[in-house]
Amino acid sequence: MRVLIVNGHGDDASCGGAERAVGELTDRVVGRNIDVAYLQAFPSRVPGRDIERTVLYRTDWRDDSGRRLKNHLGSVLGFPTDALKQAIAAHRPDIVHTHNLPGIDTGVWEAARRLGLPVVHTIWDYYLLCPRVSLMRADGEPCRPSPLLCGLRTRRLARWTAAVSHVVGCSQYVIDAHAHLFATATAHVLRNPIVVPERPSRPPGEQPTVLGYIGSLDRIKGVDVLLEAMAPLESLGFTLRIAGDGRLRDDVARAAASRGNVEWVGRVLGEEKWRFLESCDLGLIPSVWAEPGGPTFTMAEWLAAGRPVLVSNRGGLGEVAGAYPGSIPVEPTADSIVESIVAIGESDRWADLVASVSPIGGLGPEEWAARHVALYQAMIG
Numbered sequence: 001m002r003v004l005i006v007n008g009h010g011d012d013a014s015c016g017g018a019e020r021a022v023g024e025l026t027d028r029v030v031g032r033n034i035d036v037a038y039l040q041a042f043p044s045r046v047p048g049r050d051i052e053r054t055v056l057y058r059t060d061w062r063d064d065s066g067r068r069l070k071n072h073l074g075s076v077l078g079f080p081t082d083a084l085k086q087a088i089a090a091h092r093p094d095i096v097h098t099h100n101l102p103g104i105d106t107g108v109w110e111a112a113r114r115l116g117l118p119v120v121h122t123i124w125d126y127y128l129l130c131p132r133v134s135l136m137r138a139d140g141e142p143c144r145p146s147p148l149l150c151g152l153r154t155r156r157l158a159r160w161t162a163a164v165s166h167v168v169g170c171s172q173y174v175i176d177a178h179a180h181l182f183a184t185a186t187a188h189v190l191r192n193p194i195v196v197p198e199r200p201s202r203p204p205g206e207q208p209t210v211l212g213y214i215g216s217l218d219r220i221k222g223v224d225v226l227l228e229a230m231a232p233l234e235s236l237g238f239t240l241r242i243a244g245d246g247r248l249r250d251d252v253a254r255a256a257a258s259r260g261n262v263e264w265v266g267r268v269l270g271e272e273k274w275r276f277l278e279s280c281d282l283g284l285i286p287s288v289w290a291e292p293g294g295p296t297f298t299m300a301e302w303l304a305a306g307r308p309v310l311v312s313n314r315g316g317l318g319e320v321a322g323a324y325p326g327s328i329p330v331e332p333t334a335d336s337i338v339e340s341i342v343a344i345g346e347s348d349r350w351a352d353l354v355a356s357v358s359p360i361g362g363l364g365p366e367e368w369a370a371r372h373v374a375l376y377q378a379m380i381g
Contacts, residue, residue: 001376002035004093008102010040010055011048014269016216017297018100018124021170021192023049028369034376037091041103046269054087057103071102075131076156080111089115094380098164100124106160113163118379120166121185123174125292128157128181136289140219154181161185166375171294171316188375191320192293193368194300194359197274201305204281204354208345210239212280212307214268215298217246222286222312224248227255227262228334233341234261240284243268243276277301282344283309286332290315295324295362303327303359310340326357 009015011023026036026049038053042060084104088096088111096112098104098121106128112119125133130145131153137143145151158181167185169175175187211233217223223246230240239261242252256264268276277283283302285291293299294316302309303326311321312332321329330340344350 001033001095001380002037002091002093003029003095003097003376004037004039004088004091005097005099006039006101006104006108007099008041008104009100010038010042010044010053011051012044012046014046014267016124017192017293018122020297021122021124022099024193024195024365025369025372026051028365029373032369032373034373037093039087039091039104039108052091054090056087074103074105075153078105078107078156078160080107080109080114080160084108084111085115088112088117093117095120095376097122097376101127106157109163110160113160118166119164120168120375120379121164121182122168122170122190123178123292124170126174126177128178129154134220134289136220138219140222140224140288142289166379168375170292171319173290173294173316173319174292177290188371190368190371191363192295192297192300193365194295194304194362195365196304196359201274201307202278204307206350207347208282208308208341208350209237210241210279210281211284211341212241212243212277212282212302213284213286214243214273214276214301215285217242217244217248217252219248220287220289221246222288222332224251225288225332225334226284226286226337227251229337229341230255230259230262232338234259236342236345238341238345239263241265241276241280243273273301274305277305277307280307282341283307284337285309285311285317286330286337287312287314287317288332291317293317294319295327299324299327300359300362303357303362306354306357306359308344308353308357310337310344324358324362326353328353 007022013020041056096119126135127133164185167182168188242264245267252264255262308326310330311327313329
C-alpha cells in the first residue's frame with residue numbers, strides 16, 4: 001500500500017504538533033508494509049526524513065509576506081489544478097491522507113477524487129473555520145467568525161468535502177466542531193499517542209517548586225496569564241522555567257530579566273527538550289483557546305516524563321484533563337492557576353499525585369499507528 005501524506009509543512013517538527021504526528025505516523029507505518037511519500041507546500045526548516053517528497057514552493061509563508069497573502073487567496077479559490085493533480089499522480093498513491101493544508105488548500109481533495117483516489121483528512125486545528133486557525137483574536141479573546149468574510153471562506157473551503165470519505169480528529173471536541181462540514185464522511189477519534197521513553201526520567205522533587213511551560217509563546221496558549229500568576233507565586237517559593245518561542249518572546253524576556261522566579265531557555269529540541277522536562281517538577285498547559293488535541297503532544301510529553309501536569313479545561317484538553325492519571329484540570333486564569341498550584345503543593349497530595357502519573361493510561365504509539373493502518377486497509381478494501 002502506498003500512502004501520500006499531504007501537509008503544509010511536511011514532517012518539520014519545529015512547526016507544531018501536526019508535523020510531529022506526521023513524522024511519528026510515518027516512522028510507525030513504514031514497518032507495516034506501507035510506503036509513504038509527502039506532498040508539502042513549504043520547505044522544511046529542519047532536516048526531514050529521507051523520504052520521497054514534493055515541495056510546491058521555495059519559500060515559507062512565515063518568511064515571505066507575498067506567500068502569506070497567496071495562502072489566504074488560495075483558501076478562497078482552492079481549485080483542483082492540473083499541477084496539483086500531477087503532483088499527486090507522480091507519487092502513485094493508493095490513498096491520500098491530508099493534514100494541515102495552508103498553501104495547498106482543499107482543492108487537493110477534489111484533485112484526488114478526480115484521480116480515483118480515496119481521501120482521509122485529519123483535523124489538527126480550526127483552519128477550515130477561521131483564517132487565524134484558532135477562533136481567537138490576536139489579543140487572546142474569543143472571536144465570532146464573520147458570516148460574510150469568514151463564512152464565505154469556510155464555504156469555499158468546504159465545497160470539496162464530499163471527496164473526503166473519512167475524517168480523523170485528535171479529540172471528540174474538534175470532530176464535533178467540524179461535523180457540519182463532513183456530513184458524508186465517517187468520523188474517527190484517534191487521540192495523540194504517548195511515547196514512553198526508553199530510559200526512566202529523573203523523579204520530580206519532593207515539592208513542586210519548579211514549574212515548567214514548553215510551547216509557543218502566545219496569548220492563545222495562556223503565556224501572559226501564566227506570567228501574571230507568577231507574581232503571587234514568587235513569595236511562596238515557586239519558580240517558572242519557560243521553553244519555546246513566539247510572539248510574546250519580548251514579554252517573556254522582560255519577565256525573565258526583572259523577576260527572580262522566571263527563566264526563559266528559548267526553543268529546545270531532542271535530548272535538550274527531555275532535559276528541560278526533567279528539570280521541572282510540575283508541567284503547566286494554561287491554554288485559553290479550545291485546544292484541539294485531547295491530549296496535546298505537550299501534555300503527553302509531561303506525562304511520559306513522569307511529571308504531573310496542570311491542564312486547561314478548554315476544548316479537547318477538557319476531555320482528558322483529570323481522566324489521564326497525573327493530569328489536573330484548571331480554569332486558565334491567573335487566580336485559578338495560583339490556587340491549584342498552592343493546593344497541589346500540599347505534601348500529602350503531591351506525593352500521591354506523582355505516584356499516580358501513568359503514561360500507559362493513554363493510547364500508545366503502536367496502537368495509534370495500527371488504527372491508522374486498519375483505516376487505510378478499510379478504505380481500499
